[in-house]
Amino acid sequence: MTILESFLFMIIVLPGVEVIPEWTFWSCRYVNVVIMADDSVQRIEHCAFYRCRSLVFVKLSTNLEYIGNGVFNACYSLTSIFIPPSCREIGNGAFYDCTKLIIFSVPHQTRLGETVITNTALVRASPFESVLDGYYANQQGRVHEWIKNLNQGEEYALHRACSAFNPLKEIIYGIVKRKGPSSFKKRNEIGMTPLDYLEANPFVRHELDQRALMKQYVLEMMGGTM
Known part of the structure; x- marks a missing residue:
């Protein structure tokens, strides 16, 4: 089944694709842009974009409901991600080791898994004294609440x-x-x-x-x- 067009360093997920299977784009090291059709993808499964180390821009589907464990793990160049309101859950370690990730816009209702943004620039910029080098395993609830309320008021x-x-x-x-x-x-x-x-x-x-x-x-x- 063909689910995408790929050219230069861009991946475009075509309309009609509802699921990106696990490990689909694992270690596509030169891809730097991923664009999903607006109303298409509902699920991104385990480690689908794991270690796409040059990835800098992602536009998620507006119907996305689930991001699996480790989906964007070790995407070292990714600096921002905007999660649509339709997303109910983001799995464990989905953005683990995205070391440059500083903008993580996520709806309040989205459930965040364990270590979802561990070792990111965002966590390193957090005000919690016990966060050490981007690791926060002992206070996930507090960190996740802080992230969701970052721009309140x-x-x-x-x-x-x-x-x-x-x-x-x-x-x-x-x-x-x-x-x-x-x-x-x-x-x-x-x-x-x-x-x-x-x-x-x-x-x-x-x-x-x-x-x-x-x-x-x-x-x-x-x-x-x-």
Whole structure:
């Protein structure tokens, strides 16, 4: 069964594919982009992308329900991942040893397995004194709760809007109007700005970018229109 097209360093999972079997892309060391059809893949099984060490960009299916154990383990170049609201569970060690992973946008309702993001940049940036070099086996509940609540509160409203599964221009622009354009540069607890989230978010529409938002802001302040 053919489930993908592969060219250059990109993998595109075609519409109609509901499951990516275990170990399918194991150690595809030169692949750096994975894009899944929006409403297709529901499950990614055990170690499907294990040790894809050059992988830097992943767009998951909007119908994804399950990420298995070790799926993205040892994807050393991956810096961000955005989990859709449909995802009910992420298995043990799914992002273990993704050493550069700093943005992990995950819904509150998604159940996180053990050591799911052990030895990542995100865990190393956590405020817990007992986290040592990215390992947190003794306090998984606390770490996972911290991750899911990282951008809570009015102070980080723009961070949340830019990292949303379906970021809306109207919401983002409303926050920028309220807080000013400098809010794009405000850093959160792990040093990320709203612009960092917006640029990394694979679900952002093409017309939604900082330049367009700033143009709209300036025109409105001058009494003009788009």
